[in-house]
Amino acid sequence: MREIDGASDGSRPPVAERVVDLRLATAYGDFLAVGYRDGNGTDEQMALVYGDVTGEGALVRLHSECLTGDSFGSRHCDCGGQLSAGLSAIVREGRGVLVYLRGHEGRGIGLLAKLQAMKLQAEGLDTVEANLALGLPADARDYQVAAEILHDLGVRSVRLMSNNPLKREALQRHGVKVTEEVPLLITPQEENIFYLRTKRERLGHHLPHLEDAESGAETGAETGGGTGSADGTEPPR
Numbered sequence: 001m002r003e004i005d006g007a008s009d010g011s012r013p014p015v016a017e018r019v020v021d022l023r024l025a026t027a028y029g030d031f032l033a034v035g036y037r038d039g040n041g042t043d044e045q046m047a048l049v050y051g052d053v054t055g056e057g058a059l060v061r062l063h064s065e066c067l068t069g070d071s072f073g074s075r076h077c078d079c080g081g082q083l084s085a086g087l088s089a090i091v092r093e094g095r096g097v098l099v100y101l102r103g104h105e106g107r108g109i110g111l112l113a114k115l116q117a118m119k120l121q122a123e124g125l126d127t128v129e130a131n132l133a134l135g136l137p138a139d140a141r142d143y144q145v146a147a148e149i150l151h152d153l154g155v156r157s158v159r160l161m162s163n164n165p166l167k168r169e170a171l172q173r174h175g176v177k178v179t180e181e182v183p184l185l186i187t188p189q190e191e192n193i194f195y196l197r198t199k200r201e202r203l204g205h206h207l208p209h210l211e212d213a214e215s216g217a218e219t220g221a222e223t224g225g226g227t228g229s230a231d232g233t234e235p236p237r
């Protein structure tokens, strides 16, 4: 496993090498897909760019890979809803970037370990306890390659779609200014409410909509406010 999110001190060689870009029509809209070789590990990375993102204030989602949630619509977590809501928000905004971070599967522990951790959760552990029970860190993600991809794309500062304060800190450590955190709140499901509560209580994620769900109030939408907020129920175009 790679080094955990070390700060960029200029002494390391760049880890993101642009290899290819092409137009990619999706159900959400037409993006420029940009492929990178991640020289820091073994991963190949991809960013989806919409509109002109150079300069200040692009709406950005750093999406950690989640095969089960993103591809199969698993209700164990909120990843699939966030991916869809993030892409929809970028298209609505007219410009933005989604960096799909491979190597982040299971918060950096890998797919098989994540599946083992999910099995332990079915037996009663929470998502943090499960990682630790496997002898693995609660979060092993590194954001250096994400920062380098944003630099390569000419992004100077970002409005970051995330509920995780550590992502903002990591990006700033790697020299990307974050001017705003845009909530990306997905309506909790029976199957993931415990997982989401654990993220709020043990990992410090900003998930204020859970309070509404707990009090039985109508949560309204899938999102927080701000121009970049996203609606996870919105079907792709």
Ligand SMILES: Nc1nc2c(ncn2[C@@H]2O[C@H](COP(=O)(O)OP(=O)(O)OP(=O)(O)O)[C@@H](O)[C@H]2O)c(=O)[nH]1
Residues within 6 Å of the ligand: 062, 064, 065, 066, 067, 076, 077, 078, 079, 082, 104, 105, 106, 107, 108, 109, 114, 117, 118, 121, 127, 131, 161, 162, 163, 164, 167, 184, 199, 205
């Ligand atoms: N270890 C572990 N990882 C999980 C589990 N469920 C989902 N994941 C992974 O968690 C990652 C997403 O992290 P989250 O904590 O859900 O959210 P985040 O990316 O930190 O924060 P946001 O930007 O707000 O989405 C993805 O890489 C998933 O593969 C689980 O039960 N255990």
Ligand SMILES: [Zn+2]
Residues within 6 Å of the ligand: 066, 068, 069, 070, 077, 078, 079, 080
């Ligand atoms: Zn997930």
